[in-house]
Amino acid sequence: MALRQESEKPKEFWVLGDAFGEEMAMPKEFEVEKCAAATPAAFELRLPDVGRAMRNIVKSREVGEFLSGALAGAMTKAVLAPLETIRTRMIVGVGSKRIVGSFLEIIEENGWQGLWAGNTINMLRIIPTQAIELGTFECVSRTVASAQEKWKDKGGPKVQVGHLNIELPFPWISPVAVGGAAAGVVSTLLCHPLEVIKDRLTVNREAYPTICLAFRRIYRDDGVGGLYAGFCPTLIGMLPYSTCYYFMYEKVKSSYCQVKKKKNLNRAELLMIGAISGLTASTISFPLEVARKRLMVGKMLGECPANMAAALAEIIQEEGFQGLYRGWGASCLKVMPSSGITWMFYEAWKEFLLLDKFKQ
Known part of the structure; x- marks a missing residue:
């Protein structure tokens, strides 16, 4: 599949051509950088902060009251x-x-x-x-x-009995x-x-x-x-x-x-x-x-x-x-x-x- 730019197309678009002569315009944002193939992809794996999550749970009002009742x-x-x-x-x-x-x-x-x-x-x-x-x-x-x-402010709940x-x-x-x-x-x-x-x-x-x-x-x-x-x-x-x-x-x-x-x-x-x-x-x-x-x-x-x-x-x-x-x-x-x-x-x-x- 060949990639070429046409002058009659807007500059922000690229045209894809294949062996059958079909063409399709693509936004320029999808352009693949030439150096990307040479540079290995870097992935960053972040583990969840369990300690912070536990502290947030304990600090919540409901859990704090639950634990306070148990300890008391x-x-x-x-x-x-x-x-x-x-x-x-x-x-x-x-x-x-x-x-x-x-x-x-x-x-x-x-x-x-x-x-x-x-x-x-x-x-x-x-x-x-x-x-x-x-x-x-x-x-x-x-x-x-x-x-x-x-x-x-809005009035209490109402029950309709007839009229x-x-x-x-x-x-x-x-x-x-x-x-x-x-x-x-x-x-x-x-x-x-x-x-x-x-x-x-x-x-x-x-x-x-x-x-x-x-x-x-x-x-x-x-x-x-x-x-x-x-x-x-x-x-x-x-x-x-x-x-x-x-x-x-x-x-x-x-x-x-x-x-x-x-x-x-x-x-x-x-x-x-x-x-x-x-x-x-x-x-x-x-x-x-x-x-x-x-x-x-x-x-x-x-x-x-x-x-x-x-x-x-x-x-x-x-x-x-x-x-x-x-x-x-x-x-x-x-x-x-x-x-x-x-x-x-x-x-x-x-x-x-x-x-x-x-x-x-």
């Missing part, structure tokens, strides 16, 4: 495992009805390590649970708040309450089997000596349903608790900041506000928690109520209404410091990981 949950449970053990035994009716008596029974039966019975599964449970819960709460509450800001256009009252819904409810639902769906295994290990160490054995026995005896024993009452109990818990924390925190005219709170103040929110939420939803625990370990003890209503009725019949709050004192001793320490650690880790980049 792990540190809190490591400190408060003995109170969790005593609380679980008292709620399900195993051993003494008093905190001190239950404490002494555990030490007499299993030694000091008995106070940390089920702590391994508790740690495995709380790390993903706390990470999912706090991450979901932050993400959902931000999304709802952002949507409400748009609805203020009527009804505007849904979403602007009056609390983003914090919605985020708290979503956090409870999502974390329960994903992490409930770990809660079941943890309670079995805590209540009957002889029958369930290890996590793997507990998992196999529950799955062998009851199938997948056994791993989700008490799921419905857990979800029912989690909704009011989680909604109230996060709502109380954010409202008390914002009110306290307004009164004290502060933008940031110190660790002691976060500890106090977290403890108050945990106490309030636990007190409101505690009867549902008692019924939930009864359902989760009832089959193991040979006395399993049919449903949540039956569990509540059984408790009232046997112990009266005060039975609905059996273990409430131990629960408060566990929930208050747990909630306070969790929020304290969470805010500290979030501040460290996100470097105040997204703090409002």
Whole structure:
């Protein structure tokens, strides 16, 4: 194929001719440099900067909140495992009805390590649970708040019923309450089997000596349903608790900041506000928690109520209404410091990981 330039063609075009006399005009940009054949082609292979990509991922808001929740949950449970053990035994009716008596029974039966019975599964449970819960709460509450800001300008979503256009009252819904409810639902769906295994290990160490054995026995005896024993009452109990818990924390925190005219709170103040929110939420939803625990370990003890209503009725019949709050004192001793320490650690880790980049 011959390459020649014709004077009648514009200078920016070249003409290609072949053996059959056919010609085709080509843009001059496609001219092949003569020296190109003599010069070997140079290729530069660049590997992806994995380190920078990881740093960018960790610095993102969602991942930072997820990791902060995981670290806060792990540190809190490591400190408060003995109170969790005593609380679980008292709620399900195993051993003494008093905190001190239950404490002494555990030490007499299993030694000091008995106070940390089920702590391994508790740690495995709380790390993903706390990470999912706090991450979901932050993400959902931000999304709802952002949507409400748009609805203020453009109007909220509407539903047409016949000739009527009804505007849904979403602007009056609390983003914090919605985020708290979503956090409870999502974390329960994903992490409930770990809660079941943890309670079995805590209540009957002889029958369930290890996590793997507990998992196999529950799955062998009851199938997948056994791993989700008490799921419905857990979800029912989690909704009011989680909604109230996060709502109380954010409202008390914002009110306290307004009164004290502060933008940031110190660790002691976060500890106090977290403890108050945990106490309030636990007190409101505690009867549902008692019924939930009864359902989760009832089959193991040979006395399993049919449903949540039956569990509540059984408790009232046997112990009266005060039975609905059996273990409430131990629960408060566990929930208050747990909630306070969790929020304290969470805010500290979030501040460290996100470097105040997204703090409002």
